[in-house]
Amino acid sequence: MKVYFLDIDDCLIETSRLGKDELEALRTALEKLGLPRSAEITAEFKKSFHLLYDKHQGKPKTTEDESELEKYMDRLKVLQSEIISKWGQVKKWSRECFIYIAAEKYGVKLTSQQVSFSARLLWKSIAGHTPFYPDAKAFLHKLITRKIPFYLISSSDCRLTFDDRKNLFYYEPDYSKKLKIGRLKKLTGMGIPEENIFLGDPFDKPDPRIFRQALAKAKKVHGPGIHTVTIGDSPENDLEPAAVAGIKELVWINRHATLKSNHRFLTVPGFDSLKI
Numbered sequence: 439m440k441v442y443f444l445d446i447d448d449c450l451i452e453t454s455r456l457g458k459d460e461l462e463a464l465r466t467a468l469e470k471l472g473l474p475r476s477a478e479i480t481a482e483f484k485k486s487f488h489l490l491y492d493k494h495q496g497k498p499k500t501t502e503d504e505s506e507l508e509k510y511m512d513r514l515k516v517l518q519s520e521i522i523s524k525w526g527q528v529k530k531w532s533r534e535c536f537i538y539i540a541a542e543k544y545g546v547k548l549t550s551q552q553v554s555f556s557a558r559l560l561w562k563s564i565a566g567h568t569p570f571y572p573d574a575k576a577f578l579h580k581l582i583t584r585k586i587p588f589y590l591i592s593s594s595d596c597r598l599t600f601d602d603r604k605n606l607f608y609y610e611p612d613y614s615k616k617l618k619i620g621r622l623k624k625l626t627g628m629g630i631p632e633e634n635i636f637l638g639d640p641f642d643k644p645d646p647r648i649f650r651q652a653l654a655k656a657k658k659v660h661g662p663g664i665h666t667v668t669i670g671d672s673p674e675n676d677l678e679p680a681a682v683a684g685i686k687e688l689v690w691i692n693r694h695a696t697l698k699s700n701h702r703f704l705t706v707p708g709f710d711s712l713k714i
């Protein structure tokens with residue numbers, strides 16, 4: 439029996455496109471707070487987010503981009519020093535941190551309330567514009583109607599809170615998890631049970647732990663002889679940890695025709711290329 443393990447963001451649904459609406463929501467939030475330089479802060483947010491996102495998707499980078507990203511990560515590690523020492527991981531997708539660091543670059547020091555207000559409005563806009571990729575929706579539909587078992591394995595949204603006194607971000611896994619499950623109504627609304635959705639809180643991808651948990655659950659429910667397949671859009675975050683966890687077949691959904699295929703994984707341009 440085949441059992442699928444599917445990534446969610448930018449694999450099934452389009453999460454990180456960061457379009458005009460999402461950026462406008464952020465700019466408006468900053469403006470509502472009466473902060474100066476809202477347009478520049480938003481542009482800076484967009485720039486650093488794309489630097490990190492392109493790297494995550496395996497797109498080649500210029501040396502200048504690499505050094506910008508390194509600077510961003512250095513600042514992030516300082517702001518998350520307590521998180522790193524407690525959880526052993528930097529929460530690099532935290533929109534709260536992107537916003538905070540972008541504002542800092544323009545001399546604007548955000549308070550905890552300003553960070554959470556602007557991140558909340560940004561996420562509200564993101565969650566309202568995360569359409570299914572049509573091929574992914576058709577694939578999911580086939581799995582559901584043919585009763586083929588599948589589990590969803592998704593990164594944490596890294597929802598963090600700022601501590602004004604310490605000037606540091608902190609992380610509560612349950613808080614972050616609850617907000618993410620809330621934004622996945624599109625999937626839970628299709629009848630996918632919450633217990634079949636594995637989120638990267640507290641140990642986020644590429645830590646293989648959530649892959650191991652999902653695999654253990656699949657074996658418990660369907661027996662040890664299952665044939666396991668992982669499908670994801672990120673070699674580093676989805677396929678490599680899945681391989682470490684012992685999932686057999688690894689499929690890279692590479693929607694960017696410009697990216698080279700990766701010979702360690704089956705590389706396809708979309709779900710339509712896969713036979714169930």
Ligand SMILES: [Mg+2]
Nearest residue numbers: 445447448671
């Ligand atoms: Mg993804």
